[in-house]
Amino acid sequence: MKKNYGIVAAFDTTPALYQACLQVRDAGYTQWDSLTPFPVHGLDAAMGMRRSQVPRFSLTGGLIGFCTGMSFIWWANAYEYPLIVGGKPYFSPMFAFPISYELTILFTAFATIAGMFLLNRLPMHYHPLLKAPQFVRASDDRFYIVIEASDPKFNPAQTRALLEQAGGKDIAEIEE
Amino acid sequence: MSAHSTDQAAQPAILAEVKPAIIPRAVLVEQNRDFHWITEKVCGIVEGTTPTWWWWCFGLAAVVASFTVSGLVYLVSTGVGVWGHANPVNWAWDIVNFVFWIGIGHAGTLISAILCLLRQKWRTSINRAAEAMTIFAVVCAAIFPVFHVGRIWFAVMPGWLFPFPNSNGIWQNFRSPLEWDVFAVSTYGTVSVLFWYVGLIPDLGTMRDRFTATGNMLKARIYGFFAMGWRGSNRHWSNYEMAYLILAGIATPLVLSVHTIVSFDFAVSLIPGWHTTIFPPYFVAGAIFSGFGMVMTLMLPLRAVYRLEDLITQYHIDCMCKITLATGTMVGYAYSMEFFIAWYSSNPYEGFAFINRAFGHYAWAYWIMIGCNVITPQFFWFKSVRENTTLVWILSIFVNVGMWFERFVIIVTSLARDFLPSSWGYYSPSIVEIFTFFGTFGVFSCLFLLFIRFVPIMPMSEVKAVIPAADPHAGHHH
Numbered sequence: 298m299k300k301n302y303g304i305v306a307a308f309d310t311t312p313a314l315y316q317a318c319l320q321v322r323d324a325g326y327t328q329w330d331s332l333t334p335f336p337v338h339g340l341d342a343a344m345g346m347r348r349s350q351v352p353r354f355s356l357t358g359g360l361i362g363f364c365t366g367m368s369f370i371w372w373a374n375a376y377e378y379p380l381i382v383g384g385k386p387y388f389s390p391m392f393a394f395p396i397s398y399e400l401t402i403l404f405t406a407f408a409t410i411a412g413m414f415l416l417n418r419l420p421m422h423y424h425p426l427l428k429a430p431q432f433v434r435a436s437d438d439r440f441y442i443v444i445e446a447s448d449p450k451f452n453p454a455q456t457r458a459l460l461e462q463a464g465g466k467d468i469a470e471i472e473e
Numbered sequence: 474m475s476a477h478s479t480d481q482a483a484q485p486a487i488l489a490e491v492k493p494a495i496i497p498r499a500v501l502v503e504q505n506r507d508f509h510w511i512t513e514k515v516c517g518i519v520e521g522t523t524p525t526w527w528w529w530c531f532g533l534a535a536v537v538a539s540f541t542v543s544g545l546v547y548l549v550s551t552g553v554g555v556w557g558h559a560n561p562v563n564w565a566w567d568i569v570n571f572v573f574w575i576g577i578g579h580a581g582t583l584i585s586a587i588l589c590l591l592r593q594k595w596r597t598s599i600n601r602a603a604e605a606m607t608i609f610a611v612v613c614a615a616i617f618p619v620f621h622v623g624r625i626w627f628a629v630m631p632g633w634l635f636p637f638p639n640s641n642g643i644w645q646n647f648r649s650p651l652e653w654d655v656f657a658v659s660t661y662g663t664v665s666v667l668f669w670y671v672g673l674i675p676d677l678g679t680m681r682d683r684f685t686a687t688g689n690m691l692k693a694r695i696y697g698f699f700a701m702g703w704r705g706s707n708r709h710w711s712n713y714e715m716a717y718l719i720l721a722g723i724a725t726p727l728v729l730s731v732h733t734i735v736s737f738d739f740a741v742s743l744i745p746g747w748h749t750t751i752f753p754p755y756f757v758a759g760a761i762f763s764g765f766g767m768v769m770t771l772m773l774p775l776r777a778v779y780r781l782e783d784l785i786t787q788y789h790i791d792c793m794c795k796i797t798l799a800t801g802t803m804v805g806y807a808y809s810m811e812f813f814i815a816w817y818s819s820n821p822y823e824g825f826a827f828i829n830r831a832f833g834h835y836a837w838a839y840w841i842m843i844g845c846n847v848i849t850p851q852f853f854w855f856k857s858v859r860e861n862t863t864l865v866w867i868l869s870i871f872v873n874v875g876m877w878f879e880r881f882v883i884i885v886t887s888l889a890r891d892f893l894p895s896s897w898g899y900y901s902p903s904i905v906e907i908f909t910f911f912g913t914f915g916v917f918s919c920l921f922l923l924f925i926r927f928v929p930i931m932p933m934s935e936v937k938a939v940i941p942a943a944d945p946h947a948g949h950h951h
Contacts, residue, residue, distance in 0.1 A: 413671070
């Protein structure tokens with residue numbers, strides 16, 4: 298027999314989803330999620346989520362990029378092959394700045410995207426939710442709340458009752 | 474009369490309560506379309522059969538693109554002598570076209586990044602196509618600096634463009650704006666592709682789900698591969714939106730720096746007409762101007778062919794026209810300020826360079842530039858012009874032409890008449906150069922046609938998020 302992944306409920310409008318998220322959050326669930334075709338304004342707070350950690354990756358990437366540019370140009374021009382150009386010093390942060398600036402941006406971009414994928418645990422091409430046929434509408438025009446069976450407060454009957462009370466439609470169990 | 478004046482006197486001089494006038498915001502999606510309609514409309518373009526006009530356009534674009542291919546094959550197999558530049562104009566067609574195409578790319582990043590930071594919601598229906606335009610314009614731009622070295626294998630060999638030492642162990646000159654340009658343009662190309670791809674992920678997820686539902690598993694797998702398993706989880710959206718915001722935040726200084734560094738290619742030299750401090754802001758304004766010209770050239774036919782009037786509304790066209798007007802006027806200001814500074818500096822070479830631009834051998838190019846870049850956008854002051862889509866499209870073509878001539882005027886006139894009259898010359902492009910440039914429009918069109926055939930041309934998730942039904946508070950402020 299297949300394991301139960303969780304219980305899903307559908308909502309037709311964003312206000313309905315928003316109110317339901319408040320109720321699920323206040324009921325004390327932690328292993329749950331909402332699926333929406335677009336980012337719904339204010340839903341992070343309604344789900345009790347923390348601020349995204351992506352900026353830490355970006356900052357690290359940017360600092361590495363800037364230092365790479367500066368130290369590489371210093372190494373190439375003042376250390377590895379010192380060469381006098383135009384009677385100027387071997388190294389100055391002024392002329393190394395434009396390249397370091399561009400590398401800051403390049404490394405920040407890569408770090409930001411890598412951070413986003415890492416935090417979201419993507420790519421993940423196999424997921425119980427992707428196998429469920431009703432989710433074609435989660436990327437179109439319908440909104441879902443999924444409460445996972447792994448949640449410590451999960452109880453098939455009570456969880457279903459909570460979602461029903463919150464106005465969820467087409468409540469169903471999803472197989473692992 | 475007297476009764477009227479007593480009425481007025483009876484009213485209090487100060488209102489008890491001030492009611493602010495309610496000015497309705499322009500709707501971004503007309504006819505009150507819902508989420509599902511947006512999905513059907515945008516996905517329908519990709520899922521439907523290939524229209525006949527698409528094949529005709531693609532065939533034509535491929536024929537035009539073959540001009541670039543032949544021009545480049547002839548160049549590489551024969552040598553750079555097949556191009557018309559010679560002393561004193563050693564930098565001509567190639568760099569004109571490079572700056573022209575890079576400039577066009579800038580509107581895409583402006584729409585997706587700067588307008589995102591400024592919370593201009595109207596960007597949502599045009600940003601995907603504008604970003605695609607950016608990437609394809611950078612591809613066309615990159616052809617020229619790579620091939621202008623003639624023996625192109627040197628462009629990728631150590632010691633030339635990319636930072637590897639040459640056979641004597643000497644590194645690139647990192648003091649040179651040309652080397653800065655290598656970094657700026659390659660960063661710009663890379664970040665534009667990344668930004669575009671991140672924006673695409675949720676829509677590719679939608680495509681995957683739709684193909685899965687209709688049982689087209691091959692397409693579902695292809696789109697699904699690039700969708701990275703996106704499932705619209707709000708915990709994902711949170712990180713995604715933060716990443717998108719940061720990308721917008723870094724793409725903004727990037728787009729400004731790229732054309733600034735392109736302008737340094739000229740401004741850091743000593744040639745009269747190039748050695749000016751106004752170049753960076755003037756180049757950036759010109760780039761955005763030309764980019765919006767190209768966005769309108771592409772989007773207006775697309776809107777008509779695919780009946781996208783509810784998504785690209787008159788309000789969107791108005792906004793684009795106004796930005797074109799603003800940046801075009803800035804460019805016009807820069808032209809006049811260049812003249813003023815040339816006179817005010819009392820530098821005879823600088824003064825001559827500008828008199829020569831307007832009244833010398835290349836005066837024809839100068840006045841085409843002024844006509845297209847300064848006069849054309851002024852028509853956008855009039856609402857009746859902005860509402861006439863055909864006229865807007867024609868004016869946008871003039872903008873494209875004018876901005877090409879701007880680069881031609883700046884580059885060629887300054888080099889053809891430098892300090893020493895003994896070295897003066899006159900540059901005309903060879904037929905090979907003309908064909909190579911002409912063909913890049915085909916390269917660009919081929920890529921753009923492939924884009925509209927295989928990729929959702931509008932960010933569905935972003936358009937859905939700006940319609941009234943997306944508001945979780947149903948219009949009540951919290």
